[in-house]
Amino acid sequence: MERAKASPDSRWQLIVVSIGELSLAQLPVLSSGLSRSLREVAEILCQSPALLVDDLDHATSHSLQDLLEGLGLEVRLEPHGTPVPPTPLFEMAVHVNDPSRTPAIAEALGEFLGTKADQAFALLALPPGVVLGQVGEALCERLANRLGPGVVVSRARREESLFDLHVARGAQLPAPLAAELGLSATASPNGLLSVGLTQAGARRVWSMIRGRDDLRLVNRDLVRWDVVLSGTDGDALVRYPADDGLPKGADASFAPSRVAQVLEACFGIPPHLAPRVLAGAPVALADACPRTEAERLAAQARAVGLTVVLEPAGFERAGLRVESARDGSALCATLKRLGMPVPESLPAIIASNLSDLEARTLAEALSGVGARTRYTSPALTEARV
DSSP, X not given: OOOOOOOTTOOEEXXXXXXXXXXXXXXXXXXXXXXXXXXXXXXXXXXOSEEXXXXXXXXXXHHHHHHHHHHTOEEXXXXXXXXXXXXXXXXXXXXXXXXXXXXXXXXXXXXXXXXXXXXXXXXXXXXXXXXXXXXXXXXXXXXXXXXXXXXXXXXXXXXXOOXXXXXXXXXXXXXXXXXXXXXXXXXXXXXXXXXXXXHXXXXXXXXXXXXXXXXXXXXXXXXXXXXXXXXXXXXXXXXXXXXXXXXXXXXXXXXXXXXXXHHHHHHOOOGGGHHHHHHTOSEEEEXXXXXXXXXXXXXXXXXXXXXXXXXXXXXXXXXXXXXXXSOHHHHHHHHHHTTOOOOSSSSEEEEEEEOHHHHHHHHHHHHTTTEEEEEEOOOOOOOOO
């Protein structure tokens, strides 16, 4: 706690350094106590460091400091009139990379935002997982700490970002939008389209897609990327364990020992598992990387002859099929607890169109009771024009 020292006649201003241990759900009480609008108080706390109150006398300033610190806020006093530099503002996105912690993460996010856990989960499940907009770095760090392990956090300044368009499967682009983006009106693209819109372009496009949930603008700087091995010879490391064992006419850059070295050094895959990984393509070698890191890893993999692609993390939808279960009773109990249908027999598809996070979380929960699952292609939803 930082205490200001000066004469009793000094005038003070109170700066919110960070939201600290306060949750956004407590803002109505705080705004009432300060006789300020909820919107104003929320903006100050979310965009901290920021000026909360100025021109206070010595006694009032210290009493208010004690009160706010007692609520969990991190504040400091400064002499009245001290310039307060503007705070850089960010959008914040959260990607869950440990699905076993999804319920705890959603619960923590809900408590912080003042919403129910299922509402917080919906934010996490909509890629790239934007949970806060136009907030200061201090708030981003506080929330990241509260969510705990199992997440990767991204933040980006909107005014410095480009925006891409995500098109859901089955969606059709309106003709004016296709023209704006320079696309064919008869084309039916889907996925994350790299259109690189500026702020002005994004505003024009947003006016065309307002109210549609199958067409969304996405801040490019918040997207994370999977490095996916798309295919190669799965027997290479078994048949040719050394560089001098290459077959006649083979490309020396695909020397198997070099492949094994890159898989271990870049992706943490032990050499004895390399043949299985190669045989399992397509398979993700790295998950949810920042773009620059994903490109670096992909370049190293390609340098030894591997065919890899970058895919935006979390944007694909999937179904889930239960192949077998070690304990049928435990499987049924888990499915009922999660509100999922209980199949009459196995194998069976228990969900046909889940978000990436829903699918990974469900698969993790079923794995925990001894069930073996696999992802399936999602069922198409009704197209909108």
